[in-house]
Amino acid sequence: MAQVWRCSGLRWSASGPVLVWDGGRHSALTRGRRVAFAVAEGGVRTCVGARGHACPLGAVVPGRGTGARCEECARLDRAHSVAADTLADDPRPYRVYLAWFGPGMVKVGITGAARGPARLLEQGAVCFSWLGTGPLMAARRTEELLRAALRVPDRIPYADKRAVRAALPGTEAERAAELAELHARAVALAGWPESLDREAFRPVDHVGVFGLAGAPAASGEVDELVPGGAVSGELVAAAGPDLHLATAGGVVVLDTRFLPGWGLVPAEGREFDVPVKALKGVRGEGAGVQDGLF
Template sequence: MDDRRTGGQPEPWRCGGLRWAPEGPGWSWWQPGAPGGGGSPGGGARQGGRLVLGERVALAVPQGAERRCAGVWRAGRRLPCPQGELIAPEARREQCAGCAALDRTQSVAADTVPDDPRPYTVYLAWFAPGLTKIGITAAERGPRRLLEQGAVCFTRLGEGPLMSARRAESVLGAALGIPDRVHAPRKRAGRLRLPPREERLRELRAVHTAAHRVPGWRDTLRPAPCAPVDHAALFGLEPRPPRPTAEVTSLPPGCAIRGVLLAAAGGDLYLATGQGELLLDSRLAAGWPLIRPDPADSADPAGPAGRLPPTTAPPPSAPPPESLF
């Protein structure tokens, strides 16, 4: 349960995963059993540990640590997992099945909140040649949703009520032959061989132009001009894209990672380590009571050096798809 204590002391802060702000990514944290249901500002949830390209990243999972479900977030407050469920080290989400199901009962993506009164933006997100998706996000979130997805560049199509935005997403996706989601392996492959910025934006503009030629969807939306935003430099994908030689598959207790942050796109961190370039999916860190490893401290729970986490070789890169337009 989330109100557990160890030796009369509150439980340690746990990693809530990576969160993006316009200036860059940073770790988020939550604390089991904190006052106010675990979600009061400055109490049970906080941002911190901003990640900066070119600076060192060091994290470790203490020996004997357990990875716990983060529960459900509602209006900025964390509702603790009723059972304090354990999460497997290799899981790429911070919730148990029950909390994940509860989360989807108030999910725009799952169409369970059709009466949301906020305005929504319909956007195009570009990941690689021939790999553009269409999506929607609450207008108040600005570009944050695109940063979280690792969109190399994007542009808005229009703005309006949720159901109008959802209809436009469906109509345009079918008319243009573009998906409403792109899976992580395809995004990662696209980052390895990005074309020059002008080529990226030219394809995005072409899709935007084609979208505005599709009839009907603008009846209840305010159309937006093409104003591409490119994230390649912010992510660290230029002038040299990352070339990972291994991908982390889990963060078991007793492991540690140290390296220089080369790039960060969406939830993926690319680190230069003594063993080569490493790709860490930050979702693997969520739910752990992470610590900073200190090689000079023999009392460090991760050990004086901390063993490396298990990894696998990245999939072979396939030739890039052709441009859509």
């Protein structure tokens, strides 16, 4: 019987994206590598728990969910997050940023200063710039100021991010232009918290890091993983949690947030046979027959 592995998700390191497995094993995701695995036959997707603790119910969670947590564990996990505003006395510095994902897609957000650009890589930000640094609540008030005064959202759906990756402007200057204009408007606003230090516009471009320059356009995305299903393809790009896999029928995007909670085994040359849907704004599904091992 093949050994069953459980994936904790994708993480971005200084050298690029890696898949993290329960037990501490890591798999580097270098471009050109074949990514292949199958979901264990007869298995179910179970809740991954919260805050380092197993789910007390061992709850079954939906295959399409990107959080892999039951309602109770999701509530517990969010209750201790920065987004929940429950860490008002956190003494660590935080940074406010503007992130660009494509034309007309700019969001504002905050991240711990110690994390550097990891949060931006995790979100699949094509380009970003810091806005300021300061205490958590000052960063949060600045984020809210931009949302209210400039109508900048704090969330952009992943389906929208995927839909524009094949049609990004060709130069870094073009990709940074919209950010530059919004950054100037943001730092000119009245009402910034005094404890937040504003930062000059210095765009950081991730097209090269993600491997999107010259990469073939994706035509489909994995809709969900299912027991007995298999995924296989050559990695051509990776952005945020998404792996762009070249298959016999075209490039298919796999959201790695679908992996946690499943038992995974080697694909052993099986066909690509998980549900695939057309990428938003793209006709055709682009699934094909695959082989290889991950």
